[in-house]
Amino acid sequence: MRTAYQLILVVAASLHFAVGGSSSTSIIDTDTNEIPTFNDDKEARSSDYANYFSAYDDLYHQKVMLTDHNRMKAYHDAIMKNKDLFKDKVVLDVGSGSGILAVWAAKAGAKRVYAIEYTNMANHAKNVVKANGVEDVVKVIQGAAEDVSLPLQEEDWDFFCGEDQSQKSEECKGDQKVVDIIVSEWMGYFLLRESMLDSVISIRDKFLKKSGLMFPSHASMLISPIATEKYRQEVEQDYSDAMTSWNEYLERAQLEYGVDMSVLNDKYLKEQKQYYLMSGHWLQLEAETVLSTPVVVKTLDMATCTLDDAKGVEEVPFDFSITMDDTDTNNIDKDARHVSGIGAWFTVDFKSRTDDIGKVHAPDVEIPVHLSTGPEVGGELHTS
Numbered sequence: 001m002r003t004a005y006q007l008i009l010v011v012a013a014s015l016h017f018a019v020g021g022s023s024s025t026s027i028i029d030t031d032t033n034e035i036p037t038f039n040d041d042k043e044a045r046s047s048d049y050a051n052y053f054s055a056y057d058d059l060y061h062q063k064v065m066l067t068d069h070n071r072m073k074a075y076h077d078a079i080m081k082n083k084d085l086f087k088d089k090v091v092l093d094v095g096s097g098s099g100i101l102a103v104w105a106a107k108a109g110a111k112r113v114y115a116i117e118y119t120n121m122a123n124h125a126k127n128v129v130k131a132n133g134v135e136d137v138v139k140v141i142q143g144a145a146e147d148v149s150l151p152l153q154e155e156d157w158d159f160f161c162g163e164d165q166s167q168k169s170e171e172c173k174g175d176q177k178v179v180d181i182i183v184s185e186w187m188g189y190f191l192l193r194e195s196m197l198d199s200v201i202s203i204r205d206k207f208l209k210k211s212g213l214m215f216p217s218h219a220s221m222l223i224s225p226i227a228t229e230k231y232r233q234e235v236e237q238d239y240s241d242a243m244t245s246w247n248e249y250l251e252r253a254q255l256e257y258g259v260d261m262s263v264l265n266d267k268y269l270k271e272q273k274q275y276y277l278m279s280g281h282w283l284q285l286e287a288e289t290v291l292s293t294p295v296v297v298k299t300l301d302m303a304t305c306t307l308d309d310a311k312g313v314e315e316v317p318f319d320f321s322i323t324m325d326d327t328d329t330n331n332i333d334k335d336a337r338h339v340s341g342i343g344a345w346f347t348v349d350f351k352s353r354t355d356d357i358g359k360v361h362a363p364d365v366e367i368p369v370h371l372s373t374g375p376e377v378g379g380e381l382h383t384s
């Protein structure tokens with residue numbers, strides 16, 4: 001779920017930050033490298049529902065996304081300024097939510113849009129589709145993307161057969177790769193936090209044509225040292241308060257209940273330290289907080305990325321250079337130039353395919369669009 005801002009890792013005593021291992025909470029089964037689909041597994045379904053999907057059932061949470069102007073403008077521009085790509089095409093909207101991207105795709109001229117949404121928001125999407133007069137084009141399908149089959153009916157084969165419409169043949173009726181464009185807003189905090197990328201990859205591999213486009217088409221994860229001393233000190237104070245409160249409790253437990261609980265000290269201290277000082281925090285960062293040119297720690301080509309790519313960031317070497325201008329007596333608030341943490345955010349692009357197959361077979365995106373969730377856009381984004 002995305003409600004806010006960039007991720008920062010606050011620096012406690014010393015700067016220690018490594019990009020390595022898996023930073024996302026991937027749902028890939030690490031033994032088999034498979035995406036666990038629900039496949040009638042009621043336990044998996046209810047656990048995913050409780051932990052993730054339930055928030056998307058509420059219009060309140062959908063509204064947070066719908067009122068995120070930078071996000072909305074990027075998707076709107078990408079679709080509406082590239083109408084020629086959508087004209088008479090088959091589009092799949094993965095994780096359709098309220099259905100807005102599907103409605104835009106239909107308005108851009110798609111001849112069929114499949115809008116897949118797991119939660120009951122699918123019912124609202126149906127109403128939105130109808131209210132906007134595109135119900136003949138947009139088919140809302142409620143279900144987990146990994147489980148869904150497209151309702152490819154006999155009369156639809158005119159839409160689907162072959163890379164080019166002339167090759168209608170019996171064999172192509174078995175072909176599931178009928179989709180020209182997949183649109184999806186799958187990104188979470190620091191891109192991968194939400195783990196929805198797994199679902200998008202699975203849908204892509206099942207339904208996207210060789211010449212198909214992914215919207216967005218590319219994604220990057222960036223980091224930079226940042227100066228947010230006030231916030232860092234607040235976090236340290238919270239940690240200190242949590243420990244003071246624990247110590248007060250220990251005293252009370254002894255005095256009032258006659259029980260010595262101090263044996264739990266180390267465990268409590270470790271937990272709190274982990275929570276306050278060693279975990280990421282979600283924060284809205286201003287551009288001035290960024291101390292160095294950001295480093296890209298991962299890029300994803302959405303046409304070719306794999307489930308392994310969805311797991312996190314591999315170990316990458318990087319250097320930051322931070323200038324401390326001691327001669328600038330006008331403006332130097334030295335504390336403001338201390339490294340308080342590492343900021344992390346992402347960007348996505350809607351542009352032409354850059355992989356070998358795509359460069360040959362896919363249409364060009366004439367009007368590319370860039371969406372950044374970084375501090376340089378004023379920290380106003382709600383897509384983390």
Ligand SMILES: C[S@@+](CC[C@H](N)C(=O)[O-])C[C@H]1O[C@@H](n2cnc3c(N)ncnc32)[C@H](O)[C@@H]1O
Binds near residue numbers: 056094118146185187
């Ligand atoms: C970030 S929201 C985007 C909603 C909408 N597309 C928009 O841009 O406003 C992601 C949506 O995808 C849905 N979703 C996530 N994973 C899914 C999956 N595996 N199958 C179907 N829907 C999924 C969520 O329930 C949520 O409504």
